[in-house]
Amino acid sequence: MEMQEKFKMKINKLYLKNIRSYKEAEIEMPSSSVLLCGDIGSGKTTILLAIEFALFGLQKGILSGASLLRHGSSTGIARLDFEVGGKHVVIERTLKRTAKGIVQDKGSITIQGKHESLSAEELKQRVLELLAYPAEFLKKTNMLYRYTVYTPQEEMRAILQESPEERIDTLRKIFGVDKYKRIKENSAILSRVLRESIKNKQSLVTDIEEKKATLAQKESSKADIAKKISIATTKLASVKTSLESCKIELKKSEEQAEKLRVLSSEIERKRAELSATKEHKEELQQNRLELVEIIEKAKKTIKTIKPDLLKKEFEQKLEQKKFELENLRKALLIIDKKLGGLEQELEEKKELIKKISTFEKCPLCRQAVTKVHRKELLAEIKTELKEKSNMLEQERSKRDRTEKAIELAKKALEKLQVEQLEAEKMELQLQNIKEKESELKRIDAMILRYIEKEDDIAKELEKLVLHYKDNEKITEKIKKLKEEFELLMQEERKLAVAKAQLDGEAKLLEETICTLRKELATKEAIKKDIMQLSELREWLDNAFLATIEAIEKTVLSKLHHDFSELFRKWFGMLVTDMDSRIDENFTPIIESQGYELDYSYLSGGERTAAALAYRLALNHVINSLMTKLKTNDLLILDEPTDGFSSAQIEKLRDVLSELAVKQLILVSHETEVEDFVEHVIHFRKEQGTTKIS
Ligand SMILES: Nc1ncnc2c1ncn2[C@@H]1O[C@H](COP(=O)(O)OP(=O)(O)OP(=O)(O)O)[C@@H](O)[C@H]1O
Ligand SMILES: [Mg+2]
Incomplete structure (x- = not known):
């Protein structure tokens, strides 16, 4: 913590x-001032180069890998342990020999014990941050370190011997005022670019007024078309409405027509029904007439007959006659039997006579028959015979009478039977008449029904016909409506086409207007741009450049003065x-004594003094310009006393004490310098390798 305050x-x-003459060393x-002391080539400068390498890595043109890696070694390491901004930092960078040459390998940084492996570039970025160096040095050669902390032995003389142009350029870089020059150059470039751009843009807006006029014209055309479209739309709508109502009307009429068609067929049907009914009726009437005639005729034939009595009478009479006939036949049979018996008795009497006449003995008494006896006998028999013959005769006449009676009875019966048949026939006919009469009644009823029906149908028909009267009108109306519909359709089509054309025109116009507006907007923007750019250019060429020049002059003159x-x-x-x-x-x-001396005419010591100063x-x-730099307290001087007299070396002590740098690293082989510092490190080289004591 103490460090933080002091440094x-x-x-x-x-x-x-494996860095130059070092195999391995620490x-x-x-913390105060130290002198690195040793013979030529003992390894002092190597220390300073290694510090620079550890901090910033290899730098194109001023610090190469080949100048650092020890001959014969494939890898080298430089590890710097330092404090910055109160932090303890260790940076390790490595070099590697490859087929392409010596390159930086991965390194690492440990800040407050936190270790990170980083690429060479990343390391440099970290170091610039830690040292508060401008970030622009990341890609550039780190001249700031070179001229503030450590200037290699030859570097300072080189800057003094450069042409004034180059020197001031270098100094501008170091002072950070080269940016003004760059600003001026860049603003000149920018001004040129602006001029070019303005010119280009101006060429783009020359037609802006013309475009505006076109736009106005297009817009008025658009308004015209919009009006036309509005009219067309209204018309179209009204036509559509008419069309719609016409359609509805047509539909209604057609429905009506359809109803009438149905009515017409109904009428046809009714008419047919009516004529059929009439026909039936007439047929029935005809039938009736015929039937009446038949009945009249039949009635005439059976006028005298009392049908009911007739039948019984006939039956009784027939029964009587049959009985009579039967009795007669029975009597005849009895007579015949009697006749047969009498005839047989007669025969037998005759026989007996014959026999008696011839017989000697009585056949009856077996006594000899005398002539008297015979005669008596014969007379007796002959009387009997006569009696019998009379009887037969009587019977025979009785038979004849009976036969005649039978014959009569038979005839009477036959007559009766004929009469009965006739009566039955009559009865049948009477029955027939009755049937016919009921048939007649039925027909009459039917005729009556037919007449009623005919009447009904006729009434209905009359009604239907009355309804049907409208038919003509409807057909005419439908025809008219259809014509009207067709006309409206044509009108609609025409209007629709016209409107579509107008719409198309409007769309085209709209697109054109849109394009024009966009173009104009772009052109207006360009115009604005031109104004802004012109203002910018004006400002750049005059105010800005003048200001920059003034700043530069002020800064430089201040620097120059202090310097x-x-x-x-x-x-x-x-x-x-x-x-x-x-x-x-x-x-x-x-x-010197009023004469200006060229640097090259100065003595070696004077030149060293001039370079050091x-x-x-x-x-x-x-x-003093960049107070934030963390390296402000560190100064490294390599051989600042080259060519100095001992008196001058002595003066260096005053210079150094006046500088009052906190950490001073001096390199010198002048032993007197040892007294200027608090610590001395001795270097010597043995067999190409540096040893430190
Ligand atoms: N790549 C290298 N490998 C090995 N040795 C090298 C390499 N490059 C230089 N050397 C030697 O290392 C030695 C140390 O050089 P360095 O510049 O550090 O000497 P010095 O002590 O600064 O000397 P001087 O007082 O003359 O400036 C020199 O002998 C030099 O020739
Ligand atoms: Mg040296």
Whole structure:
């Protein structure tokens, strides 16, 4: 913590491995002033180069790998242990020999014990941050360190021997005022670019007024078309409405027509029904007439008959006659039997007579028959015979009478049967008439129904026909409506086409207007740009450049003044008999007895003194200009006394004490210098390798 207060930055120690004359070494750096002392080539400068390498890495043109890596070694290490801004930092960088040459390998940084492996570039960035160096040095050669902390032995003389132009350029860089020159150059470039750009832009806006006029014209056309479209839209809408109502009307009428069509077929149907009914009726009437006639005829034929009585009478009479006939037949049979018996008796009597006449003995009594007896007998038999013959005769006439009676009865029965048949026929006919009469009644009823029906149909038909009367009108109306519809459709189509055309025109116009507006907006913007750019250019060419020049002049003159004063002071301390100053080109002007001496005419010691004074003045001016730099407290001087007389070396002590740097690293082989410092490190080289004591 104490460190933080005393030092912005302090180098603690340096570890080297395979760097130039070092195989491996570690050097502790005291916190105050130290002298690195040793013979030529003993390894002093190597320490300073290694510190620079550890901090910033290899730098193109001023610090190469080849100048650092020890011959014969494939890798080298430089590790710097230091304090900065109160932090303990250790940086380690490595070198590596490759086929392409010696390059930086990965390094590391440890800040307050926090270790990080980083690339060479990342390391440099970290260091610049830690040292509060401008970030622009990341890509550039780190001249700031070179002229404020450590200037290699030959570097300072080189700057003094450069042409004034180059020197002032270098100084501008170191002072950080080269930016003014760059600003001026860049603003000149910018001014040119601006002029070019303005010219280009101007060519883009020459037609702006013309475009405006076109736009106005297009806009008025657009308004016209919009009006036309509005009219067309209204018309179209009204046509559409008419079309719609026409459609509705047409539909209604067609529906009506359809109803009438249905009515017409209904009428047809009714008419057919009516004529069918009439036909039926007439047919029935005809039938009726026929039937009446038939009935009349039938009635005439059976007028006398009392049908009910007739039937019983006939039955009784028939029964009677049949019975009578039966009785007669039975009587006849009895008569026939009697006849048969009488005939047989007669035969037998005749036979008996014959026999008696011839017989000697009575057949009956078996006695001899006498003539009287015979005669008696014969007479008796003959009387019997006569009796019997009378009886037969009587019977025979009785039979004849019976037969005749039978014949009569038969005939009467036959007659009766015929009459009965006739009566039955009559009855049937009567039945028939009755049926016909009921049929007639039925027909009459039907005729009546048909007449009613006919009447009904006729009434209905009359109604239907009355309704149908409108038909003609509707057909006419539909025709008219259809014509009207067609006309409206045509009108609509025409209007739609016209509107579509107008819409197309409007769209085209709109697009054109849109494009024009965009173009105009762009052109207006360009115009604005031109104004701004012109203002900028005006400002750049006049105010800005003048200001920059003024700033530069002020800064430079301040720097120049301080620088000159310091240079005069340091040089005056080292070389007492000469006067000195710095001219406007930062060239040291040395005067001796009123004569200006060129630097190259100075003695070696004077030249060293001038270089040292220049170097110290530079250090001081920069540090006072950039107070934030952490390296302000560190000064490294390599052989500042080359060519000095012992008196001059003695003066160096005053210069150094006046500088009052907190950590001073001096390199010198002048033993007197040992007294100026608090610590001395001795270097010697044995067989190409540095040893430290
Ligand atoms: N790549 C290298 N490998 C080995 N040795 C080298 C390499 N480069 C230089 N040397 C030697 O290392 C030695 C130390 O050099 P250095 O510049 O440190 O000497 P010095 O002590 O500063 O000498 P002087 O007082 O002359 O300036 C010199 O002998 C030099 O020739
Ligand atoms: Mg050296």
